[in-house]
Every structure is written in C-alpha cells, then in structure tokens.
Amino acid sequence: MSGPQRIVIIGGGLAGAGAAASLRENGYSGEVLLFGADAHRPYELPALSKGLLLGDAEEPDWVRDQNFYSEHDIGLHLGTRVTRIEMGARLVLDAAGGEHRYDRLLLATGSKPRSLPVRGADLAGIHTLRTLDDALALRAAFAKADRVVIIGSGWIGSEAAAAARRHGAEVTVVGMESTPLESVLGTEVGGVFRDLHTEQGVRWRLRSSVADFVGDEGAVTGVRLTDGSVLEADVVLLAVGAAPETGLAHAAGLELAEDGGVCVDAVLRTAAPDVYAAGDVASQFHPKYGRRVRVEHWANAKNQGEHVAKNLLGAHEPYQRAPYFFSDQYDLGCEYRGLADLDTNRLVVRGELASREFIAFWLDGDRVTAAMNVNVWDAGDALKHLVDTGTPVTDEQLTRGDLSNVG
Structure with a gap:
C-alpha cells in the first residue's frame, strides 16, 4: 500500500484519541496503535473540574464509545507506559518490553500538574x-x-x-x-x-x-x-499549573521550546522525519501569530488531534485556529477566544462588569486579539469572526453596535 503502513500514537487523551479516530474517518486503512498510560479509555478533561467535581456527573465525557476502538481496528493499549523512542530504528518501546515499529509517529503526551x-x-x-x-x-x-x-x-x-x-x-x-x-x-x-x-x-x-x-x-x-x-x-x-510531558521527546533528542513544549512547525511536524506532536505538548509555530504558541485547553487538543491526522497521511495543512476555552463557576459561564497580550493590548467592555453579563475585548490598535463573553450567549459566532479575521473596528462598534454586522 502507498503511504504509512503503521501509525503509532503516544498519548491516550483527547488529542491522541481524536487523531486515531480522524485517521479512520479520513479513510486510512493501515495499522493504528494508540498507547495511553491511563487505565481508562480516552476521555475529555473539562468535566473533571466542572460537572464531575461538582457531583453533577458520574462519568467524564468519553472521546468515543466503548466499542469504537475495536470496531475501527484501533489497537488501544490502556495502562501502558511508553518508555523510549528510538527514532533511528523507528521504534517505540513500552514498559512491558514491547517493541513497536512505526512509519509515522504522533506525540500527544499531554501535560502533568506541577x-x-x-x-x-x-x-x-x-x-x-x-x-x-x-x-x-x-x-x-x-x-x-x-x-x-x-x-x-x-x-x-x-x-x-x-x-x-x-x-x-x-x-x-x-x-x-x-x-x-x-x-x-x-x-x-x-x-x-x-x-x-x-x-x-x-x-x-x-x-x-x-x-x-x-x-x-x-x-x-x-x-x-x-x-x-x-x-x-x-x-x-x-x-x-501544568508542565508538558516531554520526557520521551527530550530523551529521543527532539528540540524543546522555551515554553517547555516540543517544537513543531505550522503543520505540527517536528524536525525529526515523520514525527509529529499535538495537544498540550506541542509548541507550534502558529501562522496567525508568527511565533510559537503552546495551548493547554480542551479545544486545542481536540482540534489539533483531528487536524494532524490529515498531515500524518501526507497533507501539509497549517493549523491556524485561534485558542478557545470555556469555564463555569457558580452561575457564571464564559467563553474566551483568541490570545491577548496583556502588556500591550487595551481592554474594551460591552456591558457592565458588575452585572456579570458582558463581553470583554482585548485590542491591538483597532483589531480584536481576544474576546470573552460572560453570561452572554448569542455573540459567539461574531466574536470568533472578529478574532479570526482581525477586522478593524471602533470602540463604538464593539460597545454599542450590532456585532453580527461588524466587518
């Protein structure tokens, strides 16, 4: 067959499991091995500090149903710690003594609490x-x-x-x-x-x-x-805070960035042949910002995992999404899009902070670098458009105008 015959993914979180599922959804018929140190099948993290910790949920949000991995011929190795990568031999070694050859390798090892x-x-x-x-x-x-x-x-x-x-x-x-x-x-x-x-x-x-x-x-x-x-x-x-899990990458000789993550280019590829990284561990040269960005939030892991699958199969598509995260605390819910520089950006607020129903914008000149809606739920698409496009705006438009018509 043309293309990689075996793709190995190290990391059983959202980025790794999402990549494995996306490989199948993109028609890949070769072998997929997914190694996760956790004994549980892949799950998403937000509920851990929200619904599950509150007592509103008894399970996390699972990345896929229990039978998805076997039904899609994904070799899921739970509770299995990878101990070494030998890039010259294209081998991944696990703690049980197993040796697993790869044609393409994805590091999605996540992060650990400090x-x-x-x-x-x-x-x-x-x-x-x-x-x-x-x-x-x-x-x-x-x-x-x-x-x-x-x-x-x-x-x-x-x-x-x-x-x-x-x-x-x-x-x-x-x-x-x-x-x-x-x-x-x-x-x-x-x-x-x-x-x-x-x-x-x-x-x-x-x-x-x-x-x-x-x-x-x-x-x-x-x-x-x-x-x-x-x-x-x-x-x-x-x-x-958390630190990226880079022990394997460092021992294998991969370059680490100043932010602690594994250096990858715009398409999430490391300098090593056929080795990629996604999620918390990836320090990406982000084409939107013109510099390295490492993001630890749920949406980044989800979106990078799905995106990198195509590149593992031979595409060369830059990952260009702006960061996104959400939080729920008591009766306050919020969504944040973009990446503000608090040292240089100025703050513009639509609504009143004290009411806890407002939208905060951070601007570089007349362009929105980040926006956060707090208990305001009808502006998400407009805020995403402003952050993604960098459309020039006035303070008056942001505070009083119809956001859906800005830009």
Whole structure:
C-alpha cells in the first residue's frame, strides 16, 4: 500500500484519541496503535473540574464509545507506559518490553500538574487534578472536608473552589497574583471572578506563597505561608499549573521550546522525519501569530488531534485556529477566544462588569486579539469572526453596535 503502513500514537487523551479516530474517518486503512498510560479509555478533561467535581456527573465525557476502538481496528493499549523512542530504528518501546515499529509517529503526551518543592508536600490529603481518578478522589475528599485550601488562583483553582463550596467546605484560595486569573484576564476582569467567589464565601490569600505544609500522623492539617501564618486544612489542592510531558521527546533528542513544549512547525511536524506532536505538548509555530504558541485547553487538543491526522497521511495543512476555552463557576459561564497580550493590548467592555453579563475585548490598535463573553450567549459566532479575521473596528462598534454586522 502507498503511504504509512503503521501509525503509532503516544498519548491516550483527547488529542491522541481524536487523531486515531480522524485517521479512520479520513479513510486510512493501515495499522493504528494508540498507547495511553491511563487505565481508562480516552476521555475529555473539562468535566473533571466542572460537572464531575461538582457531583453533577458520574462519568467524564468519553472521546468515543466503548466499542469504537475495536470496531475501527484501533489497537488501544490502556495502562501502558511508553518508555523510549528510538527514532533511528523507528521504534517505540513500552514498559512491558514491547517493541513497536512505526512509519509515522504522533506525540500527544499531554501535560502533568506541577508540584511544590516544599516540606510536607507528600502528606496525605494533598491532591492534584489531572486524571479521572484524581477528580473522583478529590470529590470524595471535598464531600468530607471542613476546610479546603487551594493553592493557585487560575482556572483549575477557581473551578475547584466553586466545587468545594458546593460540597459545603470552607475554602481559602492562595495565589501569588494580586487578582485571580490576572495573568490571563488582567486585574479588571479578574476582579469579577474574585468578587463572585467572595460572595460565595471563598476567602482569598493573594500575593502569598507557600512555605511548607503542616501535618499530623502523615496527613495534612495546614498550609504555612511565607509570612508565617498557617491556614488550617483537611484537604489541599495544588493547582499551580501544568508542565508538558516531554520526557520521551527530550530523551529521543527532539528540540524543546522555551515554553517547555516540543517544537513543531505550522503543520505540527517536528524536525525529526515523520514525527509529529499535538495537544498540550506541542509548541507550534502558529501562522496567525508568527511565533510559537503552546495551548493547554480542551479545544486545542481536540482540534489539533483531528487536524494532524490529515498531515500524518501526507497533507501539509497549517493549523491556524485561534485558542478557545470555556469555564463555569457558580452561575457564571464564559467563553474566551483568541490570545491577548496583556502588556500591550487595551481592554474594551460591552456591558457592565458588575452585572456579570458582558463581553470583554482585548485590542491591538483597532483589531480584536481576544474576546470573552460572560453570561452572554448569542455573540459567539461574531466574536470568533472578529478574532479570526482581525477586522478593524471602533470602540463604538464593539460597545454599542450590532456585532453580527461588524466587518
């Protein structure tokens, strides 16, 4: 047969499983091997910090039905850790001693939660949130906890705070920034989320850092901050960001970018012959932005996984989508499109921040680089158009005009 006879995918998350499914949907009839370290079949991550952690769902959103992989002749190897890539021999080696030849290789190894290198970090009751098992364990812990401390005031920390309050726990969030989500949204919009959580009873310790964890009989009892104060805690969640899983790539000699990801070009191809990367681990030279971009959100993993399948089969199509993510916290829902530079972009708001029904725009000159709709659900297509096209706009058009007719 022409083209690759065997495609190996390392990573059983949304990007890897999506690529495997898309290969079949694009008519590929060769062998597909999909390796996932997780014992569960591929699932999507958003529900882990939302519906599942809240108790509104008992399962995550599965990428495909249980029988999809066997029905489409995809060799799904669950609970299987790949230990080495030998690119010269075109081999993937797993922890059980298996050797698997490839014609094309996709790295979709995702990312892992960062830890804190401080005393007591190994105490029982300290959690991270990345996998289905993590989410189930954390939900059970929240249900029993009186006092929860969350380290990190980003998206995961904020969503987890809402879930812990739903379960009735007292919640304190520790963050190094002056406002939650400041590095993504800036202080003005981030303040909306701060005030929302405050109204729901969340306490903040912002501009604060952790010195160590306090414990008794091997279990956490508190978090000591660098100012010497101690926050009592039955449960602690470390939500201090994630690092791309690049151990295999680094050991194989692939180039890593300054953002920690695997360097890929516009079509998601590494410098190594027939080796590609997608999802959290991929640092792509993005044609829209003219620089490297690494995105850890659900839509990026989904869309890059589906996109790269065509390139694994011989196409040469650049991935050009702008980042997208969404969040739900209490009665606030939002969607963010694009990529703002908070150091240079200016903020324009349609509506009132205090009402929690508004659209925030970030602009470079007269062009929208990013937009976030908060509890406004009829503008998604218009916002996507503005971000994707870079259509010149006036502040008056954004704040008062018909967005569907702009541009």
